[in-house]
Amino acid sequence: MFAKPFRVKSNIVMKGSDRRKLKADIAAAFPSLSSDELSELVPNKEEFNVVKIYTHKGDAVTIYVGHKNPLFFEMEKQLYPTVYMLWRYPAALPTFRTWPPVLHKLVGGADLMLPGVVVPSDGLPDVKRGDSCAVTLVNNKAPVAIGTAAVSCAEMQSLGMKGRGVCVLHSYMDHLWAFGEKSSPPTLRDAEGGAPDLNGDQCLAEEQEEDEEEEEAEHQASQLVKDQACPAVAEQAEGEVEKANEEGEQAHQDDKSPQEVMDALLWQCFLLALKSKVKKSELPLLTSTFLRNHMVSCCPSGKHLDIKKSSYKKLSKFLHVMQQQHSLVRVKELTKGVESIVEVDWKSPELRFSAPVETVIEAVPQTEAQYHPPEITALYSVPARLQPLFQDANKRKGVALQPTEVRSIVTEYVKNNDLVDETNKSKNYVRINPTLCDCLLEKSEYQDVETLKWDELFSRTLGRMQECYQIAFPGQTPQIKKGHIEPIDVSVASRGSNKKVTVIKNLEVYALDPSAVAIALQRRVQASSVLQAVPGAKDKVLVQIQGNQIQQVGHLLLDHYGIPRKYIQGLDKASKGGKK
Structure with a gap:
């Protein structure tokens, strides 16, 4: 639920009457908490805030913040604790244990599957469908996720521990956790089944038993990958193998020259673009449009496609090689000096057995997709x-x-x-x-x-x-500032021998990273860009890119980042096409 940024609607200090009502609700939801513990969680005099937010899916959620950390969140009149609260009172909810490699999947928004649950010697906790519960890791009883039981304890056993176990709502490292102090889970000794800690040989025996449990859990996960009995958990366990493969591939790439690496990236983006982006109805397709709108968008996150750094140097040369040696495309000069792709061989084995379409979705840079404009x-x-x-x-x-x-x-x-x-x-x-x-x-x-x-x-x-x-960024407390908000200023200036450049200012006001915007524009228009300090303005940087690119800047800011048009000035100066 909180894997993506949320939008803050209001943030106010709770009144005394509201605090008393909240204490009563917490006492009803978590009867194991004593009156002293309730008073410590919801103090009478110290600052305690109620924050109303909207999640990325539009769900209305109320967050109760005390001691600088979110302690509870309420949705559909149901009260849930956060990891910050459970780190102080871990016994407030029944818990399910899993192994550490699963944590990064839970952080990404995945639910906990039953094959991933480590069953303790005294059995599973007695829960019913929809009951609140927590998830801990082996060797540490500090909860790392909170959710609801997908099925009852009896159904879990009757299903043979297959299927969904816990529907995760909130986890360590998500955006609700980031709304607090961003602290790490404490180390709480996990005495299985609630048994007291042991010493000497008994403690060693217990550690050996827990190691065996971890090995058994990993064996179960790997077996699930082979049998594909539960795709979700198979994906969780397989992630570690994928990571090792990626590290091996990275080490192999390190042995290549930068030119060879760029050639491989160019080939990858070319195949992905033909397979997932280009449609037959689009042909003939300008080669420049194919590069700007299709190939660049297929570039994996963290990498930058630059033909000048490849052995081909130019797009036309690369496409002619693809035509002559691989027969994947046919390029023709329909207009003098302007080349277009007129035919694609979608039946080619190289294209049919290239990376699946789903890879393209993951290849889009996530840092840009996660941006949400301020309110x-x-x-x-x-x-x-x-x-x-x-x-x-x-x-x-x-x-x-x-x-x-x-x-x-x-x-x-x-x-x-x-x-x-x-x-x-x-x-x-x-x-x-x-x-x-x-x-x-x-x-x-x-x-x-x-x-x-x-x-x-x-x-x-x-x-x-x-x-x-008032400017409110998702996941942050709204700020009130004096005067008018500065709009993003887009203008065209002349440099040197009457060369045009597009200048963009005031991106920081809207929490836009100038370097990220510069890279995004560079990929769209295939032109060089630079960052320059704004004279007389502290901590402000302007983006400068070659040519009159106001139209592309407008598309990027309006369509991609979602900035309202009234907060952008200069878009009316976009270059218009000449007479046909």
Whole structure:
């Protein structure tokens, strides 16, 4: 549930009455906690916050934060503990044990499968379907995941320990864990079945027994990979083998020259693009479009496709080699100086038996896909001059309000003081009393202006308030800043002998990494880009890329990153195609 970033809706300090209600809910959900432990978890005087969020799937979740860490989360009126809470009170939930290699799969959002459960000598915990439970690792009883039982304990045994065991909601290293201090699990001795710790030979015997359990668990996992009895757990166990294979492949690549490595990457992206991206209806396809829109998107995460660093140097030479030696494509110059792919041999063995389509999905860089734009809200701060107007609503100087709240408070003030002009049939005018006179009128208007229209009343109120804005990034506490938010500035400048370059500024305001944006643009347009410090601005960097690339910058910021158009200026200066 929290494997991907979430969006914070609100973050407020809990009132005393709400704390008492929360304590009662915790006591009902976790009866093993004593009254002293409840008071320690939810203190009466120390700061304790309630944070409302929306997950990446749109689910509404309430998080209770104390001691700088999220301690509980509530969804669908059900209360669950976090790993931070269970590290302090690990006995609050029944637990299932698994082996350490499974942890990285749980962190990625996978559920715990029954073949991956290590059954202790005293049997499985007595749980029913839907009961809250925790997951621990062998040799450490500090929970690393929290979820609900997929089936009851009796059904687990009747199923022969096959199928889904725990539906994981939250785990160590996910974004809910990252909302806290990001600490590591403590080391809590796992005395199997709740037996006391032993000493001497007995302790050695227990360690040997646990080692045997780990070996048996690994044997079961490897057997599952062979038999494919449970695909999910097979995938978990197979991950370690894949990792070893990747390390071996990396060592093999280290022996190659950079040019050979780039040639291999070019070949890989070429095959993946033909197999998963290009459709017959797209042919003929410009070779430049094939490179920019298809091959570049198939480049694995952490790698950069650069034809100039390969032995081919140019795309045209590479495609002609693919045509002459492999007969995978046929390239033709349909327009003078412009080449297109006119035919693809999809029946070629090299193409049919290349990497599967699913590989392409994993090859897309994850760092860019995980970006979520901030939620920006325009606010108005109450100044000293207007404080009497907001006094009845208990809004003091410096309080930030949304325009709708300002409108509501002003309307309520007018009605409470009977200031609607009844002599006007439309009742569209408001009589000016001394407070409104001091707050909204200029000195030259004191004697002349006796009434104002509703619209002018609201516009004058907002015009005399201080503009500010709230910016909320997913998984972070919203921040209120003064003034206007700076838009992302996109412009075209001339360099040297009338060469055009596109300049992008203010990316940091929206938590966009300038280097990541530069790389993404470089891949899209196949042009060089550089980063430069902004003169007179501390910790700000601008991106500069060759040519008039405003149109591509617009597509990247609007479609890929999801930045609203109103926060980007300069897109209207995109180059337009010449006359045909």
